[in-house]
Amino acid sequence: MPNWIIVGLVALAFALASAWVARRLLDTDVGWVRAAVTALVVFVLSLPLVIWTLTEADVYESGRIVVDDPIAVLFLAIILGWMFAAAMVVIVTLEFFWPSHGMANPVTVVREALRRRDRARRYAQIVAIGSRRGLGFYEGRRRGTADLPTALVAAMNDAGVTFVKLGQVLSSREDVLPRDLIDALSTLQMDSTPIPWPEAEAAITAQLRRPIPEVFAEIDPEPLAAASVAQVHAARLLTGDPVVVKIQRPRARAQVTTDLDILDRLATEAERRTGWAKEYGMRALATEFARALREELDYRIEAANTEMLRGAIAKSPSILRVPRVYAELTTAQMLVQERASGIPLSRLEPDALPAEQATEIANALLDAVVDQIAIRGVFHADLHPGNVILGEDGTLTLIDFGAVGVVEHSMRRMLIPLLIGMSNDDDVAVTDVVLLLCTPMPGATFDTVALQHDIGVILTRIHNSGADENIFRLLVDVLRRNRLAIPPSLLLVFRTLASLEGTLRKLDPGYDMVGRALEVVPGMALNLLSPRQAMLSTQTWSALLGEQLRRMPRRVETITGSLADGTLSVRLRSLESDGERNWVETLFGRLTTMVVGITLIVTGIMLGVADGGPMLTGDVPAFAFLGSVMGLGGLLLLLRSLRTALRRRS
Incomplete structure (x- = not known):
């Protein structure tokens, strides 16, 4: 068989074997094609050096390799090992600059x-x-x-x-x-050019899954309002009920999906490159925004929010109304609900109502919203003038329930004292409540005295300036200046109350929302202190305390018994989980591998340059050969450790 065929077969076998060894030894998904091609190139380039080395060691003679001598076999093995090591060095270098990926679907x-x-x-x-x-x-x-x-x-x-x-x-x-x-x-609006009626009609038909005349007696092709994501059409059901149909634009969801993908990538890159983005958790904020926006695009969630707010309003007398939702006609991309009659406050002309009536309606609206926030814990979170419709009978109908806030009971218990402290000009109480609700931002220096001073200043300003300033905006500014992290639900409450002020002044241009709110809160606080709730709370805490007291003797006996027997032990939580222990074991294992590898390489170098000792062949000392073997082993260990570090870095 010609020598070039033998060399070709050996090269092919070396390439495949090197690829297999590299994938196993380096413990990573190195591409087969890359590893094989790299090993083949290394084999071809190192072939002249290999022939020279074998010739100097008297293993290659007259164009053939002497394989009947055990020494020759050892030389061939060590040379192949170094060729493997050279191939792996090149593979690791390529993986560092150009990571390989598996074949995708x-x-x-x-x-x-x-x-x-x-x-x-x-x-x-x-x-x-x-x-x-x-x-x-x-x-x-x-x-x-x-x-x-x-x-x-x-x-x-x-x-x-x-x-x-x-x-x-x-x-x-x-x-x-x-x-x-x-x-x-805050001036951003969702107004947009409406889509043509044929396109909107096709979208409504697709959501109904039947012809429109089978559901609606009539539907106005001209939309009442159009936004970037949807538009609203007036319609009438076959039963004669007036309704509105909110239909999502056919291409809105696809555009939102692309935009959210872009925002997620930008947030990830910002966290990777900047410290402030990592401090604020930019990726988590983008994820939460994406979740909220996807929920807002699902009109079934808006329908559920509508019914939840309707239930909260029904528990207390109010001038507010919530339109009925036709759940059987509502889908993820279409909402059908009762049509509200009246005029939006955004279109209300100045002095359209008598002054006393306007103030009375504004008081009733504010009382209802404060009751929703502080007592019920469920409130409309987007109360701009366009979302409040004034009826001829003086009732107010709320629309657009894509943003509904929820305040948990524990925060409501703190919110009431906060508002009462504001009403009483008590900067100490307000500061204490704020510190219970908010926490300092990571790495921020915090001064309680400075916070109390700033809060006292704004309370004094509000109690002496009347309706000229909004205390909720000022309080948020103070908390931001003092580097306090505000809970999202509390921030939403402040934002809702701040936007409500503009809505109330559409009714009464000189309306003092802050003064009215601080006036009615103390009376509302009594609703949270009902005898029934106090009795239930006492019963709950008494049961919990009794259960803890019943378990106390057994726990004391266990501790004293362990002390008497000398078996009391303390567990370190820092290394309690399997992940933490595995991390420590991996770290020590990698460190040990590096130490052993470096030791083998240093020892191999020392043996390679040492003089004297027995001769393995006429020109090769045994110590030099042994040093080559040890150096090869150390290099392979370092390559494995280095590849693991590179994987963690990437």
């Missing part, structure tokens, strides 16, 4: 390609919108920062539902963003 590859196309297209749209609105780098430097909030709001309105919703969420973060940006983001 073709369907997944196509899906990811389509997503990348959608992301690229959306990126281009967003960049074009930002540039058009003056948010480019050069435009921003030319215009300065004064017009930044206005330009940002305009760009968000143009970018669509995801960015409008993101802006609305950011507008509630008074604890993070500056006031001028908060005020600008």
